[in-house]
Amino acid sequence: MNVRRQCLVIFILLFIVSSFCGGMAATNIANQNLRKKTEGKGFGSINKTVLRGGSCILGGRASSAFQQIITYDQKTGLHRVEYDSAIYMLKAELDANLQVKHSEWQTTNSALIKRLGHDKRVTYYDPEEEVLKIEYYKGDRIKEAKKFSYNKDILDSDLIYLYLNKILTTDNQGATCDILLKSRGLKINVAFHQLSTKDLLDFTPQYSFLEEFRGFAQKIGEEGEELDVYVMNLTGVPKLLFPHKYYLAFKKTTPRQFVAYWGGAPKEAEFTFIE
Numbered sequence: 001m002n003v004r005r006q007c008l009v010i011f012i013l014l015f016i017v018s019s020f021c022g023g024m025a026a027t028n029i030a031n032q033n034l035r036k037k038t039e040g041k042g043f044g045s046i047n048k049t050v051l052r053g054g055s056c057i058l059g060g061r062a063s064s065a066f067q068q069i070i071t072y073d074q075k076t077g078l079h080r081v082e083y084d085s086a087i088y089m090l091k092a093e094l095d096a097n098l099q100v101k102h103s104e105w106q107t108t109n110s111a112l113i114k115r116l117g118h119d120k121r122v123t124y125y126d127p128e129e130e131v132l133k134i135e136y137y138k139g140d141r142i143k144e145a146k147k148f149s150y151n152k153d154i155l156d157s158d159l160i161y162l163y164l165n166k167i168l169t170t171d172n173q174g175a176t177c178d179i180l181l182k183s184r185g186l187k188i189n190v191a192f193h194q195l196s197t198k199d200l201l202d203f204t205p206q207y208s209f210l211e212e213f214r215g216f217a218q219k220i221g222e223e224g225e226e227l228d229v230y231v232m233n234l235t236g237v238p239k240l241l242f243p244h245k246y247y248l249a250f251k252k253t254t255p256r257q258f259v260a261y262w263g264g265a266p267k268e269a270e271f272t273f274i275e
Contacts, residue, residue: 050068051070055270064087101125107120120136193231212273
């Protein structure tokens with residue numbers, strides 16, 4: 001997969017993760033390569049990064065601060081992620097190539113459970129079948145199980161942010177890609193293009209009712225900082241069924257920092273930002 005196509009995949013997955021309540025953790029990584037960012041911080045062979053921010057989902061009906069802890073074991077090459085918020089929790093383990101070995105996502109938010117139809121999903125890689133298996137639970141009962149081919153060209157929507165720094169570029173040409181949306185158990189095709197703006201409220205006025213988003217957008221406007229915004233939408237027939245877009249904002253400075261994402265159907269809109 002070339003760099004441009006990978007870049008799209010990342011931005012897309014960041015959105016998907018959040019927009020379908022499947023993995024807002026995607027918004028936690030900022031701008032530096034994970035391994036470089038954690039090197040030499042005094043943890044010996046175990047490097048550690050702690051990131052914080054805030055998010056709201058379901059049109060603002062639920063909101064929470066979050067904390068994410070990422071550790072990287074230089075000896076084993078394993079990454080571990082622990083994401084904690086009042087909305088959901090996520091634990092995951094990835095190999096040296098950032099491919100998922102195992103992850104567990106869980107929520108107690110009743111509105112989110114009603115929307116998704118499950119309160120827990122367990123994902124693991126089966127090396128014999130060379131597939132990624134996802135089990136969906138409601139309480140102690142497994143509701144459904146799915147499996148997908150899994151290789152370097154397929155990215156995990158719950159953890160997509162980990163790939164950002166490998167492929168982030170300033171290329172503003174459009175692109176398309178397929179992603180695995182784990183919260184829905186779907187493989188979808190998306191497209192994105194890049195724009196710049198200092199006025200996020202004017203850019204997407206349909207989301208101004210979200211208090212968190214409005215406060216963030218007003219602050220950006222007062223500071224007069226222009227952001228690169230990657231606009232993403234579905235393609236083909238799914239686009240006709242779901243015409244709403246998603247937006248991912250980055251600072252223009254180098255290294256480029258991911259600062260926020262928002263979008264989706266206004267009544268179900270979501271917004272996430274990095275502190």
